[in-house]
Amino acid sequence: MDRKNDDPIIILTGFAARVRSGFYGWGKRVGVQSVSDALGAISKTIEMGGGVSPIYREPGKYLLPLERMVESYRRQDPPPIPQLAVPVLVAESCYETGNQKNATPRMRATGELSIIAFYFLLRIGEYTMPSRIHERWDNRLTRTVQFTVGNISFWREGMLLDSTNATDISNADEATMKLTNQKNGQKNGIIHHEACDENGDGLCPVKALAQRVTSILANGGTTNTLLCAYWDKHEWKNIIPEDIGMAIKIAVVSTGLDKKGITPNDVGTHSLRAGGAMALKLNNVSDTTIKKAGRWTSMAFLQYLHNQIGHLSAGISKAMKKKVPFRNIGGTNKWSNGVKVG
Numbered sequence: 001m002d003r004k005n006d007d008p009i010i011i012l013t014g015f016a017a018r019v020r021s022g023f024y025g026w027g028k029r030v031g032v033q034s035v036s037d038a039l040g041a042i043s044k045t046i047e048m049g050g051g052v053s054p055i056y057r058e059p060g061k062y063l064l065p066l067e068r069m070v071e072s073y074r075r076q077d078p079p080p081i082p083q084l085a086v087p088v089l090v091a092e093s094c095y096e097t098g099n100q101k102n103a104t105p106r107m108r109a110t111g112e113l114s115i116i117a118f119y120f121l122l123r124i125g126e127y128t129m130p131s132r133i134h135e136r137w138d139n140r141l142t143r144t145v146q147f148t149v150g151n152i153s154f155w156r157e158g159m160l161l162d163s164t165n166a167t168d169i170s171n172a173d174e175a176t177m178k179l180t181n182q183k184n185g186q187k188n189g190i191i192h193h194e195a196c197d198e199n200g201d202g203l204c205p206v207k208a209l210a211q212r213v214t215s216i217l218a219n220g221g222t223t224n225t226l227l228c229a230y231w232d233k234h235e236w237k238n239i240i241p242e243d244i245g246m247a248i249k250i251a252v253v254s255t256g257l258d259k260k261g262i263t264p265n266d267v268g269t270h271s272l273r274a275g276g277a278m279a280l281k282l283n284n285v286s287d288t289t290i291k292k293a294g295r296w297t298s299m300a301f302l303q304y305l306h307n308q309i310g311h312l313s314a315g316i317s318k319a320m321k322k323k324v325p326f327r328n329i330g331g332t333n334k335w336s337n338g339v340k341v342g
Helices: 008-021 032-048 064-076 088-098 105-120 166-170 205-218 241-254 271-282 287-294 299-304 316-321
Strands: 056-058 152-156 174-181 187-194 229-232 235-238
Touching: 008 032, 008 064, 032 064, 088 105, 088 241, 088 271, 105 187, 105 205, 105 229, 105 241, 105 271, 152 166, 152 205, 166 205, 174 205, 187 205, 205 229, 241 271, 271 287, 287 299
Parallel strands: none
Antiparallel strands: 152 174, 174 187, 229 235
């Protein structure tokens, strides 16, 4: 190896530049966050092997050449526009569309997954198949492993049910989803929900899960079949992110949200996860519980609590209008700028 190019910082900046250019992906330039994620993955891998990270000079601070490179990328990128959160009404509309008599298997699966994703706060990569699989990296775009039928458990009155028995799981009052690997590197994440199908309308995460599993097994699927799979006439197909995104956009219009300032252009595949987090916050669920429910390891979930929800600012103006006497208790000088105080 050419020793002149053997300096770790040269290798790392070169790697970061290639990530930025899309060399390791589809040839399309990526955002600064993807570069940061790639550098962070290298650092974590080395640290887990017992080594010292060559990425940071101190916790949270890159080595100076990397810091300047990442900062230049950040300035070049356009400001991120977060996808807006949507209420549970949108997920329910997706489900009802998929439950119509003339609905296709794809529409039915999309509707069920929309309910599941909203309540279980799922990342899009956990319950759909990427629409494009690159030839590299062993056909896997991320380390996230999608849910399979075998990752789902059903309960009735505290007793574990046979997940292959359609009659049993249709009467389940609780369900558990176990994820073997997550985007943030955590393994064996567990999410649990109780049934909330008081009206028998199926608008419930437990019922939607039961319908998904039953449909897959009824068409010859196994415990290894992905939860996003559906049988379409003569072959298995999978729900992709675009299916979910389009269903959400259609639901935004059909529910009238487009007349309340939330247009189809404002929403996308992250809107269900954002909406679930927002629903918890608006119902006074603690930040700790929201983090646990969404499997966040930090306060990153706050990015989903968008200020487009008017309820979050309810009463603020009235509180600000209340006249409260101001007094500077830190003032120690009798004179201030030539004006006698007191």
